[in-house]
Amino acid sequence: MESLLIVVVLFVILGFGLALVRTRSNATRRELHGRDAPVLDGTDAGLHQPADEASSRWRDDGTPESEAVLADEPAPPTAKEEEPKTAKAQEPEILSTPPTSISSSLSRSRGPFASLFSRLRSDAGVDPEEWTRLEETLILSDMGPTLAGEIVTELKRQLGKSPSAEALRGALVALLESKFCEGPRQLQFSPNAKPSVVLVVGVNGTGKTTTIGKVASLLMREGRSVMIAAGDTFRAAATEQVGVWASLTGVEVVSGQPGADPASVIFDTIEHARAVGSDVVLCDTAGRLQTKTNLMEELKKIRRVAAKSSGEVTEVLLVIDATTGQNGLRQAEVFHGAAEVTGIVLTKLDGSAKGGVALAIESEFGLPIKLVGLGEGLNDLAPFDPKAFVAALVGEETDV
Ligand SMILES: Nc1nc2c(ncn2[C@@H]2O[C@H](COP(=O)(O)OP(=O)(O)OP(=O)(O)O)[C@@H](O)[C@H]2O)c(=O)[nH]1
Known part of the structure; x- marks a missing residue:
């Protein structure tokens, strides 16, 4: 009897120890990847690949080589997809992140x-x-x-x-x-039945995918139906990353094969969105340095092909990392030249950014800052208000 009691006590201690180790490892992972980092579980939640990548290639002048073959319905969920997603389980925590103010930023x-x-x-x-x-x-x-x-x-x-x-x-x-310029600061959408197409462009790591997740969440809350084109076919983890944001917001993603022509993936997604009646297609694109001529040519092609789709390109958002300072000016100039940018999303204003580049971009290129990123969570996106921004910058008010 006594030895049985000892065995039971040992099991309880062992179980408690294991639980402690698991909690700690999850906490460490979140420390490493940021406070709102979704936990990737390797599943492709919300992802949907166009039927036949090879069937929808585009020539460089933006004309189709052949008709795109589209799947009208998303692929039926596999047994793996039906399992509860780890990322979904974190949704309430991410959504409840208190938004940072521009003033404190x-x-x-x-x-x-x-x-x-x-x-x-x-x-x-x-x-x-x-x-x-x-x-x-x-x-x-x-x-x-x-x-x-x-x-x-x-x-x-x-x-x-x-x-x-x-x-x-x-x-x-x-x-x-x-x-500051007079341009419209609200995101523009097509008044017709066509899906509105929002291309999201910028240099590497500025926060394009994160911004897409935030904007998807915002638009869904406004009652719009949203689809995401995983147009970054270059970076291995990009499609998976966009899939995590999509599963957090309940948005469908259309993706291509790794290395597929991004213009084709974006075109296919727009046609699919048209077929199922989605209001808005948010298009992720690979990060590219403005100095890489071939990549800027690829971007021009993406813009041309999107314009030939049955959607309407209503926004080309250039995502600029505010901490890069004056380099943002050059990015605005080159990306605007290549893709006819309609507005800027200035991210990472919660970091070490000093913010003045917002004013330089607007006054030099007349491109309105439409949104600002104030953190890594779904809620950390704010509309841009020039008056509040100047007050926060110069310190006229303390709580903007
Ligand atoms: N602090 C802060 N971090 C941000 C913000 N926006 C994005 N990030 C972080 O910036 C990093 C890069 O973000 P991504 O969304 O992957 O950037 P990307 O432009 O899609 O990257 P590439 O596809 O490699 O070009 C991630 O760690 C994000 O969490 C922001 O507004 N504030």
Whole structure:
């Protein structure tokens, strides 16, 4: 009897120990991949491959080599797909992530502006050294030397050489606000029955796939039916990654074979979306450096082929990582040239970004920032409000 009791106690201790180790390993995985990182379980949740990849190739001029063969219905779920998905189990946690505010995100830029204005307050008027400090502060906030110089020249013209700190702050805020463009900040959708096509483009790792997940979630909550084209056929894990976001949001994904022509995958998805009556197709594309001519040519082809589909390309969103600073300007220029960008998504504003590049892009290229990424969770996406942004940048208000 006594030995039986000892055996039972040993089993209980062993079981408790195993449970502890499992919990710890899950926690470690989340630490490594970010607080909202979905756990990949190797299943292809929500993924659906076009019927015959080879049957839907495109010539470089954007004309079809042959008719695409489309599967009208998603492939029947396999036994594996019917199992509960680990990623789905995490949905409530990801959706409940408290959104970060733009104000707290831009605290890095606000610091130098705050110290500049606190110094100015104690002085009678702005002296030449302080004008130089203002210009440096603008440059340090990632606006770039050209725009910073223009702003200082314009402020001097408006206010004279030695305005009060109060007058300077008011004029600076008004001038920064006026530098933003007038373009529509809302995502645009087709008024016709055609599916609206949103191409998502940008350099590697800027947050394109994550943004697609966030936008899919947003649109689903607005009551739109959404489909995702897994157009990044280059990076091995990209299709799986987009599948995880899709399963979190309950959106169907159409994917191609690894290495397939991305324009074909996107075309097939749009035609499938048309057939099943989806409202919006979000198209993921491979990350590409703006300096790689062949990849920019591929992007032009994607744009042409999407335009020839039965959908309507209503948005080409360029995703820019705000922490890359002034390089974002060059990305905007080249991607706009290749793919007729309609708007910018500025991601990672929650990181070490200083934010001024938003203003530089808008004033130089007239491309509206439509959305900002403020974290890795589904809710960490916000509309862009120039006034709130300037207030947060210059530190006019504390809780934007
Ligand atoms: N902090 C923060 N991280 C983000 C944000 N958006 C994306 N990320 C992270 O950035 C990393 C890259 O994101 P992806 O969505 O894979 O980027 P991608 O542009 O699709 O990458 P490629 O396909 O390789 O070009 C991931 O770790 C994301 O979690 C954001 O707004 N804030």
